[in-house]
Amino acid sequence: MKGDDAEVDSAKIALAGELSLGLLDGDERRDALRALDTDPEMRSLLHSWNEHFVWLYERDSSADVPPPARVLAGIEARLFAEPAVPSPWARALAALRAPENRDVVILVAMAKLALLAWLLYLFL
Structure with missing residues (x-):
């Protein structure tokens, strides 16, 4: 029963805090x-x-210091800036990783492995 009392007390404490x-x-x-x-x-x-x-409000409101201007500028730049144009290499890599190209990538990789195996067979 001791655990139930503690649980009720913690629920009552949380309810009072939320209120x-x-x-x-x-x-x-x-x-x-x-x-x-x-x-x-x-x-x-x-x-x-x-x-x-x-007490928390009085403690924190005594130090009302506005953030530096660069903070607002950084937030606005992240939120409203034009998206960066990816480099051609990044676009090519993204195209290779696209799910619709997965079968082509696997096919090319298997062809490369087969070519490598054939070259090793010829020269070794």
């Missing part, structure tokens, strides 16, 4: 708010979560 962050909707939110009215432990957990999040 504090505003992550609950619909029936879940209504049930959590009803639990606040009837369960003093739930009210205590919600209060501790709220204090925790306020």
